[in-house]
Amino acid sequence: MNTHYRKLHSPKRLRKAWQVVYRNGISSKSFITKNEIEEFSIDIERHLTRIANQLRKKTFKFSPSHGIAIPKQSNPKKKRPIVVSPVENKILQRAILEAVVDIPEIKQKLNSKYNYGGVEDAGVPKAVKAAFEAMCQKGYFIRTDIAAFFDNVPRDQALNIIFNVCDDTDFNKTLKEATNTELDNIVKLGRDSELFPLEDIGVAQGSCLSPMICNLLLHDFDVEMNQKGIICIRYIDDFILFAKDESAAFKAFATAKRLLNELGLEVYDPRTKADKAEHGLTKDGFQFLGCHIRPNRVRPSDSSVRKFKERVKGILKESLLALKDPLKAVLQGNSYKDTLTKLSNTIRGWGNTYSFCSDDHLMLNIDKDIDILIAEFNQNYRRKVSTLSASDKRRMNGVFLLSDCNKEDEKKSGTIRNQIKLATGLH
Numbered sequence: 001m002n003t004h005y006r007k008l009h010s011p012k013r014l015r016k017a018w019q020v021v022y023r024n025g026i027s028s029k030s031f032i033t034k035n036e037i038e039e040f041s042i043d044i045e046r047h048l049t050r051i052a053n054q055l056r057k058k059t060f061k062f063s064p065s066h067g068i069a070i071p072k073q074s075n076p077k078k079k080r081p082i083v084v085s086p087v088e089n090k091i092l093q094r095a096i097l098e099a100v101v102d103i104p105e106i107k108q109k110l111n112s113k114y115n116y117g118g119v120e121d122a123g124v125p126k127a128v129k130a131a132f133e134a135m136c137q138k139g140y141f142i143r144t145d146i147a148a149f150f151d152n153v154p155r156d157q158a159l160n161i162i163f164n165v166c167d168d169t170d171f172n173k174t175l176k177e178a179t180n181t182e183l184d185n186i187v188k189l190g191r192d193s194e195l196f197p198l199e200d201i202g203v204a205q206g207s208c209l210s211p212m213i214c215n216l217l218l219h220d221f222d223v224e225m226n227q228k229g230i231i232c233i234r235y236i237d238d239f240i241l242f243a244k245d246e247s248a249a250f251k252a253f254a255t256a257k258r259l260l261n262e263l264g265l266e267v268y269d270p271r272t273k274a275d276k277a278e279h280g281l282t283k284d285g286f287q288f289l290g291c292h293i294r295p296n297r298v299r300p301s302d303s304s305v306r307k308f309k310e311r312v313k314g315i316l317k318e319s320l321l322a323l324k325d326p327l328k329a330v331l332q333g334n335s336y337k338d339t340l341t342k343l344s345n346t347i348r349g350w351g352n353t354y355s356f357c358s359d360d361h362l363m364l365n366i367d368k369d370i371d372i373l374i375a376e377f378n379q380n381y382r383r384k385v386s387t388l389s390a391s392d393k394r395r396m397n398g399v400f401l402l403s404d405c406n407k408e409d410e411k412k413s414g415t416i417r418n419q420i421k422l423a424t425g426l427h
Contacts, residue, residue: 004171007099008092009055014048017094021087027345031332033084040087051088058170062089062177064184065204069192073307081151081195083181083204090208093178097208100175105165110215114222117236118211124289125356127235131242132293134231135282138242140249143286144277147266149237150210151195151202154264155179158217179209201264211236221259225252232256240288249279291357299359305366308350312370315343316377323384326392330404336381337398343374 007013025037040047054060063086069079085093101107101120110119116127135141159179163172181204186193197203203210214236225232230252231242241256243249253269260267270277278286285294290304300308319339322329329335333342347370351363385393391401 004099004103004166004168005055005174007102008095008171008174009052011048011052013095013098014052014091017091017098018044018048020094021090025087025090036087047088048091051091055092055174060092060174062092062180062182064182065089066185067183067189067193067196069189069195079192079195081192081197081205083183083196083206085204085207089178092174093207093209096171096175096178097212099171100162100212103162103165106162106216109161109219110212112219112222114226114232115215115218115234115236117234117238118215124235124291124353127233127289128291128293128298128356130233131240131288132298134233134240134242135286135293135295138231138244139282140243140246140280141240141282141286142243142249142253142270142277142279143238143240143288144253144268144270144273145239146237146260147268147276149214149265150205151197152265153203153214153217154201155197155203155213156200157263158213161216161219175209179203179207179213217263221256221263224259225256228252235289238289240286242282246279291354297359298357299362300354300357304354305362309366309369309373311346311350312343312373315339315346316373320377320380320384323381323388323396326388326395327404330395330398330400335396335398336385 022037022041025033028034028037051060065083065085068082068084070082072078072080101110116122116124116130159172159176162175166172181197181202183189183193183196183198186198189196203213218234222232222234225239225241229244229248232252233240233242239256241249241252243252257267257269268276270279280286283295285292287293287301287303290301292299292301316339319334319336322332322334354363357363385396388396394401395404
């Protein structure tokens, strides 16, 4: 039977997958990603029909992805390997994800209520709420995470969980291909290429399938860790244990360490890796998922607040630097109007992420700090814009010039335009 595979080339299924890919892409911070999504959307029905036909004929091939090694904020010397897939890959991967979670046995494992990351109707707010409730019941905690989790996940072991309950050969083959990583810039990456999951171990950071694979792999871990009076709350590779006292907590931690070692995974020990994990009395509070949780309040952590303010400063700084090339600025969405929109969306996004927090006073103080940054930005912006030409002032204010349309279309239709100009003597 190939019931699951037939779902993949269903126009309804592919269109639903595209809608998710579009929403994620259009809200991306990457100008290249946004542009790629917008161009793909122009002829989307033809693209979806092509993908569906290729799937029916079993000729669809996943195109190589692009690897980006991004320095980690916590340690710039180390890099995070992000895999950016072509739009066609993303659509099919999303369709596969929807088909997998429709399998009853898989849905039951994914909705076991122990893990809150990469699961529908879960998320950070519910995980933090669960941690807050647990701290009210238990006296001791251990908060840690799995070292290099995505890099070391035994992918085939996780996929076998799906294969064992899905007898659709074509679907299983496509799923396996969707989780393999092939890069189009492996030579250019040099030594950084070693960071990417190019073999059988590890999953791609950036693929919608990766969290699902990780959650299936750790399902038995979640079940075993929530027994004998222990509460274990996991969010992908971060987890926190709650126990009645220190002895019970570290006994549970020893069990967690053993279970993860059996999967070829390592966990940070809070007694030796204080920068990666922590432990202590719940009444003294703890950090979890970007929040500082105490018995009397939940607030964004100092680190989260600092990073947010740096992001705001970065947006404003980028806009001031864009004044050096107004034409490039307006074409790449760095005008004054674009900057305010980007800034507003960033503030709204961060605020929504932490809207469940209870420390309103902190949020008011952050707003005051942002007001000061915007006032300084406006002062510097007016001073720099005053030296520009009328056309460049218009560009930086976010009002397009007709002459800029030709420049914007040059890559797409420059050859045709030049041919017309040559034919009409306008050159």
